[in-house]
Amino acid sequence: MAVQVKEREHQDVETEQLMSGCEAIAEAIRLADVDVMAAYPIRPYDGVMQAAAKLIANGKMDVEYIVADGEHSQFEIVKHACAVGSRVFVGSSGVGWFYAFEAIAVTAGLRLPVVAICGNRALDDPGAFGTEHNDSLAVRDLGWLLPWAETAQEAMDLALMAWRVGEDKRVSLPVAIGLDGAFLTHSQQIVKIPTQAAVNKFLPKFDLGDRLLHPDNPITIAPQVDQDWLMEIRMQNDQAMRKAHDVISEAHAHFKELFGRGGDSPFLDEYMTDDAEYVVFGQGTLALPMKVAIRRLRKEGHKVGLVRLKWFRPFPTQEIVKSLSRFKAVGVIDRDYSFGSPYYGGVLYNEVRSALYSLDKRPTIVGFIAGLGGREIEQPMATDIFEKTKAAAGDIKSGDTCHWIGVRS
């Protein structure tokens, strides 16, 4: 049943609120005028559920809010709603995300621009609510766009970007925003809430065009195709993913113009890298303690910096090559792990090394596994990471090692 939406106070004025990452996402759902969202509780994603339910109950948001019987149905519901032309939102965490895996795979295959968050959480077993990126990363080969946020503000901004980019006809792919459990989903920060008018300028109405599933537009979606058609379909999805790169750049430029935020590059956030010799590379909230360490180490005369990845898919290969080839050594910090992978490293580590493979002059890339299961990255660990990165400089083979940081023996 549709609720009566009250006129928002100060609706034409940008406001500030103290809110968690989950609440910031709920605000984005309201601002984007989402038609259908589907929910099923799992921590830390359920923070969005609660925040959105509160907005609806308070008459501030009108969205079809469907509580599913499990994550698989949850993702199927929005996939189908999207096919009939609804702007949708969905999300989950950890093993709940995995329970939806079939629906997640087919959503990308069908080019339906579902926007989701993955409140990053360690995969059970053992039970741990804290953040670890293996849940989001498990879909890295399926055709989802995967941005990662550092702050609650960025969570909201990336959500608005997600609908804009995902629904763009050149892309038409689903987007899953990675939000670190607890540190981002459940920590309240000051967030600037843009005006509805500005958001409306940024986000056009969702229009599937002749792909709309409707009796007036008789189409069949997802027939059995076998080997006769499948490679062509994969090729189409690949082209869409490739185009997403430029569409993100366009959207980022427009976003900056309208809202004055977003940084220089849509893909990389560089911190104190101008004269840096040794940098760390990673994504999500681990950038925060690392920046503290950088300021401390800089005072001691170390030329250190940070490059934070904002979009893991599409992987901004050229931007990364251009950025990282400037340094003597790069420490890639993975808040994930890939058992049995090359050099027993994390996912980011191996992707970054692969991106730099053909360079004549490569920095040493050292791997670090840190903060698994939401373990805090403390300052001594950050120092350790920089020291090991610096020690590896000049010896490219020393990067064939991944260091576990802060693990008890």
Next chain:
Amino acid sequence: MSDVKETSITVEVVYRGIFQKTLAQRICRSIVLAARKRGHTGTAFARYGDSPERNGVPAKQFAVVAINNLELEASMAKYEPAVVDVTIAVDDTLVKGVESWAWYGRQPIWKPIRKDGFLLVTSTNTPDEVLAQTDTALRPYTLVIVPGGASFAGLWVFKDDHTDYRCLGALAKVSPDWVRLEDVKALIKEQTKDDGAVQSAQYGYDGAKLRPVKAGEGTSGHEVLQFEKPGWTTMRPGIIVNARKPGERNPQYKKYGARTLRPVVNFDTCIKCTMCWLDRPDECFEVTPEGHYEVVYQACIGCGICAQVCPVKDCIVMVDELKFEDHEDKWQFWKKDHDGYNKWFETKSGVSANPQVRTPPARQEGSGNANPSANPTSASGGDD
């Protein structure tokens, strides 16, 4: 230059989906096992894309025999061999063309047969009658009639009427270098301990009628139905295909190739009760301006359910598909030339168009219903 390969032989069995699946499998497996007796190796497989099979829709299974594993490799990891030495069609109506699923179009039965290869057809008709419904040959081959009608059963049952043994005997006649009659017999004896079954292989060998076919022989009367598959730049994004609009039929998949029997209608006796129209599993009836129900032969799969549910005796009669040259709807014919149509109906069906005239029983010699579940007299019964 001969197209014959000295190192391997490829045999395909074209059959009616589901009804003859087990039959095709038994033939293909037996070819490999019989050839194994003289030291050859081989592989047997079904065309993966045919599964899940549809009632009556043409499907294929294959047997490849080679002198050793190295030579066999060229025939492995394939869905469908591009060229075969022998095709075995276990229902003679399959010579009207093979349309498997959508976008494959309708292909001549001999399409993959190499020059001077063999087309074995189980049939009670003469070689020339079968040839008259086979597409015009582009290269010479030999048509071989294996005695016996089409053997139909279901998915879970097998009609053990020795069709497989007769086919193996006939194969031994045309490819003795690969499948020897004594090996076929020894295999069957091992498997069945039944001398009657062994005798059926001998009967297939002795009774097979060979009819050399020259390029240019056959009929040009069948519809050409071929499609270009779209590329990634021309396909609709999002795994979308155009659906049929109301009243429109699928241009890429005609379905008539699934028929062994087709229904013919006596419009004189039709009481317009709607039963055929209601119960047909495919949308194959159109309502005429006068309220009759006419079969759309482009879309009818010959399941026989309309004839089964029709309450009027001999109003819908299932007739051997090999007796027809076209897929035209017939109601207009009846409207324009009532007597001419009724004469046509009587000629095709063998029953009188006048219900007052008694029709002799057993009008349909040798042919069961294409759908065993629609045929209450079939011993093998229903399936699914």
